[in-house]
Amino acid sequence: MKNVLIISYFAPPLNIPSSVRTGKLAKHFLTLGWNPIIISVKDIGFYFKDYSLSEEIKNIEIIRTESLDPQRVIKKLRKKTHSSVSERLYKDKENFIYKFKSFFPIDDKIGWIPFCYKAAKKNILTHKIDAIYTFVGGVNHPAITAYYLSKRFDIPFFVEFHDLWADHPFYPRTKIGQKLNDFWERKVLLRAAGVITLAPGSKKILQEKYEFLKERIIFNPNGFDAEYFEREFKPKDKNEKSIVITFCGHLYKNMTPSDIFKAILEYDELDLPLKLRFIGDFRKAFRVLKEQFEQRVKNRDITIDVLPRMPYDLLLEELHKSDAFMLFLPNEEKFKPILHAKLYDYLAVGKPILAFVPLESDVESFIKMGNLGYVAEAGNPESGKKIIKQFITEFKQNKLSKYKASSGYVRKYSRHEAARKILEFMEDKLESRKKSIKKIAVVSNTAWSIFNFRSGLMKKLDEQGYKIITIAPFDEYAHKILYEYHKIKMNNKGTNPFEDFILFLRFFFLYRKLKPDVILHFTPKPNIYGTFAAKLLRKPCVNNIAGLGTTFIRESLVTKIVRTLYCISQKSTQKIFFQNREDRAIFQKLGIFENTDLLPGSGIDTNKFIPKKKKEQNNFAFLLHSRLIWDKGVGEFVDAARRIKRKKPDVKFQILGFLDVENTSAIPKEQMNKWVDEGVIDYLGEVCDVREYIANSDCVVLPSYYREGVPRSLLEAASMAKPIITTNNVGCKNVVDEGITGFLCEIKSVDDLVDKMEQMLRLTKKTRCEMGKKGREKIIREFDEQIVFKKYVEAINEVTK
Secondary structure, eight states, rough: OEEEEEOOOOOBEEEEEEEEHHHHHHHHHTTTTTTEEEEEOOSSSSSSSSHHHHTTTTTEEEEEEEOHHHHHHHHHHHHHHEEEEEHHHHHHHHHHHHHHHHTTTTTTGGGGHHHHHHHHHHHHHHSOOOEEEEEEEESSSHHHHHHHHHHHHHOOOEEEEOOOTTTTTSSOOHHHHHHHHHHHHHHHHOOOEEEEEESSSHHHHHHHOOOGGGGGGOOOOOOOOOOGGGGGOOOOTTTTTSSSEOOOEEEEETTSSSHHHHHHHHHHTTSOOOEEEEEOOOOOHHHHHHHHHHHHHHTTSEEEEEEEOOHHHHHHHHHTSSSEEEEEOSSSSTTTTTOOOOHHHHHHHOOOOEEEETTSSHHHHHHHHHHHHEETTTOOOHHHHHHHHHHHHHHHHTTTGGGGHHHHHHHHHHHHHHHHHHHHHHHHHHHHTOOOOOOEEEOOSSSHHHHSSSHHHHHHHTTTTTTEEEEOOOOOGGGOOEEEEOOOEEEOOOOHHHHHHHHHHHHHHHHHHOOOOOEEEESHHHIIIIIIHHHHHOEEEEEOOBBBBGGGTTTTTHHHHHHHHHHHHHHOOOOEEESSSHHHHHHTTTTOOEEEEOOOOTOOTTTTSSSOSSSSSSEEEEESSSBBBGGTTHHHHHHHHHHHHHHOOOOOOEEEEEESSSSTTBHHHHHHHHHHTSSSSOOOOSSSSHHHHHHHEEEEEEHHHHHHHHSSSOOOOHHHHHOOEEETTTTTTGGOBBTEEEEEOOOHHHHHHHHHHHHHHOOOHHHHHHHHHHHHHHHHHTTTTHHHHHHHHHHHHHTTT
C-alpha cells in the first residue's frame, strides 16, 4: 500500500469546502488502496463543525500542529487581553486577513509553514512516503511547504489548484503581492509532479501560462458522495404549496442573489406562491438586499427563508425538499473558469438548476452539456426574467423531470470516480519517475541567452522525455525561463584567477547537488570552469563553442592563460560542437581531434522568423542589431553612416541592442548618446523580440571582426528575407553567398563597407527582394534549428549510453 502525505490547513470536522474536499478525498484514497496521512492545524475555532465528516475518516491518521497565523493570534489575543483593540480585530478579522493576502499571496497562514514542515519531516523519516498531495487556491502555504519537502527528500508532490480566484475574489493584489505570487506559482508548478484543477477553464489558463505543464495537468471535478444519495430521502411536504428554490453555500461582496431578485421583480405574471431558501453563511450585503427585496414583494406571495449552515446529511434532506436550485456568479472574466462545489450536489439530487453566471463559462457548459437546467447571463435582467418564466411554465406543465441528469453523467462526477482518476494520474507520474528520467543541465553566462537562444532546444529535449534544469547568473529573464532555474554568481568580464577558482567551486558544488546526467555548456566560462567541475564529478558534458571572441583576437598574458585553460578543459569533454570550421581547426591544431562536430550556429526557428512587409516604404534603412561591443564593428558602421549621410542624408542608420554588456569591449551609453545627438544614427533601444525592427529595415549590416561562431542576428535577418552586408570574417561569411544573398566586405575597412552599402543602395527593390528570398532559402536549407536539435539529441544519446 502506498503512503500519501496530504497537506491541508483545513481538515474535518471543519465544514468548509477545502476541509470537506480533504476529508472526502482521503476517505476514497483509502478505499482505493492508498494510505493517506493528513497534516492539518489544530482547532482554530472560527468555523462551523460537522463531526459526521470526522466519523468518515476515523481510520485515517491526522497530525494536527500549532500555527502562528493571524487568525489564531487574534483569537488568543482576544482570549487573554479582552481589550477593545483585540475585540475590534476579532470582529473585523476577515477584512484584515484579506487585506494581508492582497499584499502577501503566500497568505495569512504563513506562520503554519515551519510547524507543518517539522511534522511532515518527522513523518517522512518514520514512514515511506510515496507522494505528497496538497490543496491550493493560487499559491499559498501548503504548496510552498510541499515544494521544500519535495526538494529536501526528493518526494514527488501533486498540487490541486482550486478556483484561481478562490483566495482573492474581491481584494486585488498589490504589485508586490502579484510579483510574489507569480514567482512562487512558477517555482511550485515547475517542481510539481502533477497538477489537478477543479475546472477545465482553470486547466486551460495554466496550460497557456506555463507551456511546461503540458502532460502534467488534468481536470478532475470536485464531485459528490454517491453513497449519500443511495438512501431514501423524505420528499417535499405535500402540504407545501409554494415553489421552493434553494441556494446553499455563502454569498458576499458582489456575489449576491440580486440577479434572481431582479428577474422575479420583472416577471409580474407569477401566479403561484414562491419560496426562496438560503442555507449557509451570509454577510451584510446579502441581508440588505434581502430586506429591500422583501419590501418590494410584500404584496406578493413570495417569502425568503434563511437557514444556518448544517451537517451534510441534514443539508441533503433540505435539498431533496426543493423544486429547483439557484447558483450565482458575477459577470466577470475571472469567474468563468470555475465549477461551484455545490453544483455536483444539485446534480445528484436531480432537480433543475437556475444559474445566473457569465456566458461561455465552465458552469454554463456543465449545465448545458448535462441538460441540468436553465442558464441566464449574470447581470442581465431580461435574460433572468426569461429563465424564470420558462421554469414556472414547465413547473406548471410538470415537465421538470427532463432536467434530471442521466445515470452515466451522475456516475462520472462521483467523488469515488474523481479519486480513482487522481490516483491513476499519480500512479502514471510515479511510474515515469521510476524509469529514471535523465536530467539535462543547460548552463550559460546569462539567463537572457538561455531564454533567447536555447528555449527551442530545451523544448525539444523536454519532448524527448528529459528533465531540464537551467543554470545561469540571475537577470530579468530568469523568471521567463520555462524550466527549473538555478542561480550561479559569475563575473563575465572578470579575469581574476581567484574569482574564477571560486566560480569553479560553485559549479562543482551545484553539479554535485543537482546530479545532472548530462551538462550542456554554452559561453566561455561555463565551457572552461563548468567542464573542470564536471570532470571531477564524472559527469558527461556537451560543449558549444559559439565563436572564440576576444580570446583568440588579442595577444596578452591573460588571453594566453585563457586559451591554455580552454584547451585543457576541452580535452575531457565528451562532445564539442563548433559553429565554423576555422574554430574547429584551431582546436585540432592544439591536439583536440576526438568528439568534435560542426553545427550551423545556434540554428534559427524559420517558422518564427518569417518575411514581413516593411510598414514605411519611404527612406532606406540599414539596421545593425547585436550585442553592442566595439568588436562587432559598431564603430565602423557609424563611420560608414557619416560618409553616406553626407551624400544621401535621407538614408537611415539604425542600431538595436544591449549597451554596457559584460564585456571589456562594451560600448558605453554615453558614446551611443553622442552618436544620436550628432544625428548619425537612430538608437532603437533594447528589445527581446527583434522581428518588427528587422521587418522595417531594408538591409541588415554586421561589420564584425569578433571571433564569431555564426552570428544569430544574421540568421534572423536572412530568415526574414533581408539582404545582408557583413565581413569576410570567421562565422559571418558562412551566412552570405557573395552577390547572391548579400555582400561581404573586408574586416575593419570602412572604405569597403561604404562601397558595399552604396552598392546595396543602387540595387532595385526587386533585386533586393530576390536577394532576400535566396537568403531565406539558404537559411532553411543550412541553418534551420531542427538540424541543431537533431545533432544535440544524437550527442546526448551517445554520451549517456
